[in-house]
Amino acid sequence: MTVLRRPSAAVLALALAAASLPVVRPATAATPGDLGSWGDAWGEEVAPPPPARAPAPPPAAAPVAAAQVPAAGPAGPRPAEIGGWGDAWGDQTVPAPAPRPRALPVAAPAPAPAAIAPAAGPFPRAAEIGTWSDAWGEDATQTSPAAPSRPATRSAAAEPPPRPDVAGDDGAEPQPARPAAKAKKAAPAPEGEPPVDLTADQIVHDRELGIVTAVGRVEIVQSGRTLVADNVSYNLKQDIISAAGNITLMEPTGDIVTAEYFELTGDFKDGVARQIRILLSDNSRMAAATATRVGGDRTDLDKGVYTACEPCRKRPDRRPLWEAKAERIIHNQADQSIEYRDAWIEFAGVPVMYTPYLSHPDPTVKRKSGFLVPTAGLSSNLGASLTTPYYWAIAANQDATFTPRFLFPSATTTETPGLVESNNNILQRMVLAGEHRWRGMDGEMLSEASLTSDKHTGKLRGHLDATGKFDLDRTWRAGYQIQRASDATYTSLYNFPINARRPWLTTRPYVEGFGRTNYAMAEGFAFQSLRSIDEPDQSPLVLPHAVYSHVGQPGDKGGYWTFDADTLAYARTEGTDAARMVTRTAWQRPFIGRSGDITTLTTSLRADAYKSDFTTAGAESGTSGRVVPQVAADWRMPFVRNSPTFTQTVEPLAMVAFSPNGGNPAKIPNEDSAGFDPDEINILRADRMPGLDRVEGGARGAYGLRWSGYPARGGYIAAQAAQGWRAHADSTYGPGSGFAGNLSDYVGRLDVSPNANLAFLNRFRLDKDNLELRRNETTVSAGPPLLRASLSYLMFERTDETSETFNRRHAIGASLSAAITQYWSAYGTIAYDLTDGAGPVGWTARLAYSDECFAFLTNLRKIYVHDADVLAGYELTFNVVFKTLGDVPLNVF
Structure with missing residues (x-):
């Protein structure tokens, strides 16, 4: 200022x-x-x-x-x-x-x-x-004594x-x-x-x-x-x-x-x-009865007031929602800070907080080192806590935030014994956490880490989540992702969300290069499961995994060559170890018929080499290989019909492919092709498997129909259905996959969106024999942003009783969001497991207020699932934000 x-x-x-x-x-x-x-x-x-x-x-x-x-x-x-x-x-x-x-x-x-x-x-x-x-x-009104007058x-x-309208001495006429x-x-x-x-x-x-x-x-x-x-x-x-x-x-x-x-x-x-x-x-605004300027870079406001709230247009004299008042407000332009001495914050005219000293950067500062607003919390798992973050602006392109969390006596709801004295006594009472960010001309890094000692056992616990990406030159770049935790429940217990949607952590270094018609990449993988039922020793270490892809220039007739290579090696402490090398050379050419149909012909030759070491009883270890020639063609013919009110397209689809039978020897492990589930997209492919460890042989194909309509007033309707077939029914697909025989189940989708306020999407799989639903994924959302509701339903049936990894799923979820007023909004979700013996998974209710100067968010969540030392219960979060002053979150569990 x-x-x-x-x-x-x-x-x-x-x-x-x-x-x-x-x-x-x-x-x-x-x-x-x-x-x-x-x-x-x-x-x-x-x-x-x-x-x-x-x-x-x-x-x-x-x-x-x-x-x-x-x-x-x-x-x-x-x-x-x-x-x-x-x-x-x-x-x-x-x-x-x-x-x-x-x-x-x-x-x-x-x-x-x-x-x-x-x-x-x-x-x-x-x-x-x-x-x-x-x-x-x-x-x-204050009045000072009047100053003495002088003559x-x-x-x-x-x-x-x-006066210009009065005649002069010479008697001239007055002038205007x-x-x-x-x-x-x-x-x-x-x-x-x-x-x-x-x-x-x-x-x-x-x-x-x-x-x-x-x-x-x-x-x-x-x-x-x-x-x-x-x-x-x-x-x-x-x-x-x-x-x-x-x-x-x-x-x-x-x-x-x-x-x-x-x-x-x-x-x-x-x-x-x-x-x-x-x-x-x-x-934002400041005001004072008097102000003093000192040294050219400091302004002192006596009995000053500060607020970020805009005045009410209808009632300009109305008191702002919140204001900070102080005996003295000091705006130091050299330090780019605004300081308050003997200050308090009034909310709706009522004092709610007093502090002898308060400071925040002025508007010319985008970031500055200093303590951030503390966070108070209460957890049934950890007890009471207080977090006091400190922000360090290291340089223009990097910064760090240190976030120590002080823990107080544990809650009475836990059944774990009390505090155990150990060599890590200090860490038993606090969690050290931090974040570092760096960005340069050729790359960027983001790192988060934490360390503590279990307050009951004294065992060290922590986590690391780091990512980085660097441009080596115009063609090559390198990067990494590191996600590790001391145990499966640490990130949930101490509220460090990593891969919130996936129950595992991934560590991946990589390097990749981009050419005009080719791509190369080398990477490694290490996984850590966050489910207590998984065995850590069975997680594979993948190193290396390298891929190369090249696309040739099209010829005079439109045909072109492609070449793909994939090499992979992985090892486990307990389980199968293997290595593979896969190459595929293909030639592809599209043909356009006189009637407008499109046929794409593909010929390919694939050569694989495997070396495996099985630990399961009855499995045969050793080296193996296969050569798979293949010829495939896919055909489609779109029909279009236009009218003043509606435009629709109908497109028949067909695919046929030929390759030798018996392309899956017993010495080749199946790691990336397990759990095949047919849908309206992969059923029409010549290579339907999700990975490279399994290939489909023999004569096979698929047929389907795609329809779409577009009303003149807007919106769209789309539908698609398909079914696959194969001449030789072997063990490539499991009994519960929906493709155990010569014909697959019927698969399809229906997508309807007449306007922006209504959307319906359904993906299904019907049993080919009795048309029973084997998979049903439905999502419906309706309403304008003022009041919008959505419903999601998932039903996934597996008839293979031996499958433990991909078992039955049956759940429903709903959400409702409402913009109550210009500043108030509400949101709620609920999830329920419909499988036998299950029940509610959890629900969330949220209420928020936000205007130009103030915001708060209250979030209530119910958790029903127990996981080791993470207890089920309620979680209440209340965040208060005085804009331009800081965020004051209060977490109550």
Whole structure:
């Protein structure tokens, strides 16, 4: 915040002097002819004196206040005209001056010099700056003793010009009044200083008092800073600049400052202001009765108020939703911070929090090192906790956040024994967590980690989640992903969500290259299961896994060659170890028939080599290989029908492929092709297996139909159905896969979306014999964003009773979201397991409020599932956000 920054005294003095009007001596009235005499202004007699004329009778003497406040001239723009302050801070206490016609300029009375202090007078009402009368127990209006007056001096400034409608001494006819020209000067600046543009209705230079005064719609522009006021004066002798009347200062940073009175030193480094209001660049606001500028980079606001809330448009005088008040607010521009001393936060007019000290960055700062808002929590598994994060801005391209969580005595709901003393006694009472981020020209990294000691057993526990990506050159890049935890339940127990949708952690280093027609990649994998029923020693270590793919240039007839290679090796502590090398060379060409049908012919030759080491009884280890030639063709013929109200397409589909039978020897393990489930997409492929360990042989094919419709008013309807067939029914597909015989089950989908407020999607598999549902995935969503509901249903039947990995699934879930008002919203979800002996999985209810300055989110969740040391129960989260001040989350479990 730059409240009172200013140009140098030399520049401003030169600007005011260069634009000044002549000095008019006492008892001599100023005339239009005098107003352009530069000789009088600078003491040079280069222009002939004007003809003598009878002076007008002087007005009665009036006392002049000791404070250096220029006389009010023509009213300048009010703050409401340039920044909306009337709406921002409530009704103005001073009524707007009535408009009056322009007249000839009248010189202002010369003010007397005074010390650097605001003129005595009534302060603004407390309601104008945030109801300070309620906050501090003071009267709404404060008045200082009036300054002693001094005898008035006669000068040209006190003499009114002769009326233009009165005949002169020579008896000439009266002349009509003419509007005065506005004085506007662009002063030459000293070398190294930016120029100053000064605009005003009148500019007067009094050499006797050493004061240059600009009166009436004064506007000073320099270095992107604009000052607008009714009166501005500069005391050359005391080096004091003062401004009064509808003052508005617009800073280059976007801040807008208004005040009733400014008084500054000539170098603009020190000064005072009265009734100051500040609109910061991020739309937050500050106000105070008085303000002091110190050293050019610090502004002290006495009894200040701060808020990020915008004023109510219908009731501008209404109290903001929240405001921070302090005995003193210090805006340090050098440190780019705003500090509060003896501060408290009021919410809806009620004090809710007090702190002797509070600090946050000003709007010019995007990030800064320091403590973040603490987090308090309560858990039935961990007990009470307090988190105090610290943010470290290391450099422009990297930062770190340290988040220690202090744990207190455990909850009484756990059945685990109490605290066990160990060598890790300190870590038993806290969780050390942190995050580091780095981004460079050629890469980026993100790392999260935590460490603690189990509060019951003293065993060290922790996790690591890190990712990185680096460009080696224009073709190659490398990266990594590391996800590890000390045990299966650690991330759930201590609330570190990693791979929230998957019950395992993945570690993967990789390097890959991109060419115009080829791609190469080498990677490794390590997995860690997060399910307590899995055996860690059976998770494979994959190293290496390398792939290469090349696509040739199309020939004259559209045909092109492709080549793919895949090599893989994996090992386990307990289980099968194997290595493989797979290559595939293919040629493909599309044909377009005369009737518009499209046929794509593909010929390929695949060669595989395997080496396996089985540990299961009866399995045969050793080396093996296979060569699989294949010819395949797929055909489709789209039909289109147009009408003014509806457009539809019908597309018959067919696929046929031939390859030798018996392509799956017993020595080849099946790791990546287990759990095949036919659907409307893979059933129409020549290679239907999800991986490379299994191939389908013999004559086979599929047929289907695709239909879509598009109403003229918008939306769409799409449907597809298909069935696969094979001439030789072998053991390639399991008995519960839906393709155990010569014909597969019927598969398809239906997708309906007539408009943006309704969507229906269903994917199904029907038994080929009795048309019973074997798989049913349905999702329905309806309603506008104001009130939208969705329902999801999953039914997946496996008839293979020996399958433990891919067993039966039957569940339903629903959600409801509502935008209650402009600021209020609600959301709820529920999930239920429909399998035998199961029950509810969990439900969530959420209520949120968010406006331009305040937000809070409350989330209630019920968990029914037990997992080792993670207990079932309720979880309540309540987050409060005072925007621009910080996030105050409170977690209660």
